[in-house]
Amino acid sequence: MIKVFTAGGRDASRFGGSWAGLIALLVFCLQLQGYVQAQAPKPQPPATKPDSPSQPTPPGGGGEEPKTDEDDDAAKQPPVDPSETQKGASLEVFLDPNAVAQLDLKKFKEIKSPRGTTPADVTQAKQDAGQLKVMAGDPLVPVDPRVITAVIDDVVAKLTNHKNIEANLDPEGAKPKPEDAKAIQDATQSLLEPIFLARSAKNVQFQTQFNRILAQRLEPVLKNHLIPRIQAMIILAQSGNVDAYKIFLAEIKNPAQTVWVKLWAFRGLTNIKQLTNKLSTSQEMDAAKAISDQLLKNQEWPWPVQFRGLEALATLRQGFLTTAPKTADMAATSFQYLINGDLRKEVRAEAALALGLMQITTVVPKYNVATAAHAAAQLAAEIGDQIAKGFTENKLYAQKLTTMLMGPVLQAFEGRAGLRESGFLNSPLLTNKADVQKYIDAIRPVTKAAIDLVGGPAGQAKARNDELTARVATLKDFLTKNPPASAELFQGGPQLPAPAAAVAGGDQTKAQEKGQPKEKGDPVQADATKGRGKQ
Numbered sequence: 001m002i003k004v005f006t007a008g009g010r011d012a013s014r015f016g017g018s019w020a021g022l023i024a025l026l027v028f029c030l031q032l033q034g035y036v037q038a039q040a041p042k043p044q045p046p047a048t049k050p051d052s053p054s055q056p057t058p059p060g061g062g063g064e065e066p067k068t069d070e071d072d073d074a075a076k077q078p079p080v081d082p083s084e085t086q087k088g089a090s091l092e093v094f095l096d097p098n099a100v101a102q103l104d105l106k107k108f109k110e111i112k113s114p115r116g117t118t119p120a121d122v123t124q125a126k127q128d129a130g131q132l133k134v135m136a137g138d139p140l141v142p143v144d145p146r147v148i149t150a151v152i153d154d155v156v157a158k159l160t161n162h163k164n165i166e167a168n169l170d171p172e173g174a175k176p177k178p179e180d181a182k183a184i185q186d187a188t189q190s191l192l193e194p195i196f197l198a199r200s201a202k203n204v205q206f207q208t209q210f211n212r213i214l215a216q217r218l219e220p221v222l223k224n225h226l227i228p229r230i231q232a233m234i235i236l237a238q239s240g241n242v243d244a245y246k247i248f249l250a251e252i253k254n255p256a257q258t259v260w261v262k263l264w265a266f267r268g269l270t271n272i273k274q275l276t277n278k279l280s281t282s283q284e285m286d287a288a289k290a291i292s293d294q295l296l297k298n299q300e301w302p303w304p305v306q307f308r309g310l311e312a313l314a315t316l317r318q319g320f321l322t323t324a325p326k327t328a329d330m331a332a333t334s335f336q337y338l339i340n341g342d343l344r345k346e347v348r349a350e351a352a353l354a355l356g357l358m359q360i361t362t363v364v365p366k367y368n369v370a371t372a373a374h375a376a377a378q379l380a381a382e383i384g385d386q387i388a389k390g391f392t393e394n395k396l397y398a399q400k401l402t403t404m405l406m407g408p409v410l411q412a413f414e415g416r417a418g419l420r421e422s423g424f425l426n427s428p429l430l431t432n433k434a435d436v437q438k439y440i441d442a443i444r445p446v447t448k449a450a451i452d453l454v455g456g457p458a459g460q461a462k463a464r465n466d467e468l469t470a471r472v473a474t475l476k477d478f479l480t481k482n483p484p485a486s487a488e489l490f491q492g493g494p495q496l497p498a499p500a501a502a503v504a505g506g507d508q509t510k511a512q513e514k515g516q517p518k519e520k521g522d523p524v525q526a527d528a529t530k531g532r533g534k535q
Contacts, residue, residue, distance in 0.1 A: 005271040082484045089258075094302040099258040102226035103169075105162050105447045111220065113157035115150060125154055128529030129190060136194035136210070139203045148210055152217045158187035159221060159228035168227060171234070181519040188231045199275070219247055221241035226258060239269035239492070240275035244268060245283065252290050259298075259305045266291060266308040281283050281318075288318040292333040303344045310337060310350040328364045328490055331355060335489045338375050339497055345383055347402060348439040352376040356412030357422045360429060365491040370435040373424045375496060376412050378479055379438040380405055384472040387458055391453060402450045410447065413440040435484075442478045446471045 019402040019466025097316050102108075117123050120428050122519065128147045135141050158164055191214070199207045215234065221232035233251070236244045248265040251257050269287050273279060279287070295301075295309045319331035337343060337351035391398040413436065424436045449468040456464050484527075485493040 020123045033349055059503070071088045076143050089508075094259075096259050096302075098118065098256055099226055099260065101256075101403055102229065102258060105165060105225060107359070108160070108163055108225045111156050111160045111224070113153045114223045115154060116339060124392060125150070129154075132194050133197060134265040135450060136197040136203060137201050137381070139201055139205065143206050143209045145213065148213050149217070150256055152213060154219055155187045156228075156232075157190050158183050159231050160224050165225055165227050173384070182261050184231060188235060192238055193237045195235070198462040199240075210435060211239050211291065212243050215241055215243040215247060215278055220366070222261065224259075226260075229258070230260050230264070233264040233268070237264040239266070239268075239270060240271035241277055242313075244271060244319055245279070245287075247285060247313050248272075248291050252294055259301055262294070263305045263308045265328065266305075269346060270308075273315045279316075284316045284322055285318045286315055288316045288322055288330045290315075295337065296333045299340070299343075303347050306337070307350050308346045310334065310347065314354035314357050314484040317357050319357050319360045320364055325363040326365055326366070326492065328493060331360060331364070331367075331495050332489065334358070335372060335375065335494050338379065339370075339494075341382075341497075345379070345386065348379050349383070349404040351381055353408035354422050356415065359417060359421060360427065366486070366488070367429055367490040368486050368488060369424050369427045370439075371486060371489050373413065373436045376409060376424070376474070377443055380409050380443045380446060381472055381475045381479060383409070384450055384468060384475065387450050387453065388468045389470060391461070391465055395454065397448075399454045402447075402454050405443070405447045405450055409443070410440070413443075438482065442475050446475050473515065 028293060128150050131144070131147050132151045135143055138358070161183065164180055164183040167177075168184055173387040194206075194210060197203075198210065200532070218232040218236055221231045224232075236247065248268045251265045252262050273284070291309050291312050295313075299306075301309075303533065313330055313334060319334075320328040330470055334351045336356040338348050338355060340348065352372075352375070356376070360367050360369075363406075383405055387401045389396045391401050411423065413424050424430075425433060425440070429438075430436060446468070449464065449471040453461065453468050482500075484496070
């Protein structure tokens with residue numbers, strides 16, 4: 001069982017009180033927040049000074065800006081109580097039966113290190129660990145496979161040591177020694193540090209040797225207890241190791257593997273592509289197909305796992321198999337995630353990006369770029385609507401939602417720099433660019449209004465919220481009046497849902513917001529009716 005408590009925009013994770021068991025989600029939450037913020041310029045939070053970011057700097061660039069009535073109103077506002085940003089914060093619990101089955105220590109054996117435990121052995125182990133860092137950070141230092149193997153074996157022994165695992169499973173009840181409680185954390189860090197040192201130093205010779213041995217020694221750990229298998233996959237994923245490609249695919253397909261290992265296997269494939277770009281087209285297609293199949297079969301997965309899977313699809317950019325272009329499997333899966341109103345906005349926005357970055361050719365029968373663009377625009381309207389309705393209760397989440405509009409949603413249309421033919425607007429299948437341009441032109445006013453709202457002074461909040469609400473209404477009306485020529489993504493493929501007008505009155509709003517976080521609460525809310533978040 002994985003527990004995640006979130007409050008005030010911060011994400012924290014624990015596994016029955018354990019740091020080590022839940023580092024997978026802890027690191028994910030931190031990286032996810034950084035990823036979203038990196039997509040576009042960060043909206044300015046409400047200023048501590050009552051000055052509007054839209055006001056020009058006075059001539060000469062110095063002195064105080066002239067105050068306005070709105071500034072005076074904002075200045076009179078009491079300081080924001082941090083607890084106000086934590087309203088509705090909840091404990092979200094993800095239950096993975098596979099993870100539960102991997103908790104019984106009696107089912108797993110420790111993997112011993114060949115190194116002894118005498119004082120001389122302990123001293124040698126410390127020397128080897130220090131030498132490993134030197135080798136990683138300096139391309140001029142000869143690489144010693146013996147040292148690499150010895151250090152990794154020591155780490156494997158610490159990761160699978162039952163005393164260390166117990167110290168993390170029940171740190172309060174067992175009252176472990178401090179060194180036992182930190183052993184798994186320190187062991188993990190001791191292999192992550194050389195990875196980052198070598199990458200920073202562009203030490204290819206070390207990376208080649210280290211990654212090869214790493215894959216060999218860590219693969220058996222993926223069949224051990226839940227905590228060491230998650231830690232092992234984190235290390236492999238961060239290595240961006242081509243040698244681990246087959247391992248990643250095997251664990252993604254493994255029906256008995258916990259989803260938290262699969263999450264990091266997804267990330268591992270993303271890192272291989274981004275850091276090395278050494279995968280062949282056939283390898284990229286095989287990996288994308290494996291991810292697509294898993295996402296399609298497991299739409300009740302915890303949302304962080306879904307996000308990482310779609311992130312990998314966006315990075316691999318493969319929308320179909322050359323042996324089966326008529327089904328365009330990866331594009332179809334991403335589209336189904338995009339239009340699924342039961343899923344979180346973060347997941348759907350990443351699905352839009354994946355769809356926008358995929359390289360689709362004419363071998364896919366009657367592929368409709370405008371249909372995908374319409375679906376992404378519909379998501380933008382829903383995000384804008386949620387920002388407007390939830391801004392007062394949860395400003396931090398409104399900011400996160402705004403970064404989705406500025407980042408993955410707009411990038412789905414415009415693509416990413418350096419990626420050829422990425423983005424709906426740059427698709428070679430477009431015969432008339434205006435068919436897609438009209439959608440992004442309709443989205444931009446909503447995006448601007450959202451930025452103005454989350455970045456504006458408190459005194460202008462109501463007016464700017466009203467403006468955003470009006471812009472969203474205009475976008476929704478535009479989408480209703482400008483449907484794509486075909487509801488099908490491609491011939492025989494998934495289709496856009498029926499028009500929302502078929503749902504009456506207030507039920508329509510409920511239907512559009514189904515499965516989304518309660519506006520009053522934190523973005524991470526459990527959905528008791530779905531497997532994504534059983535409490």
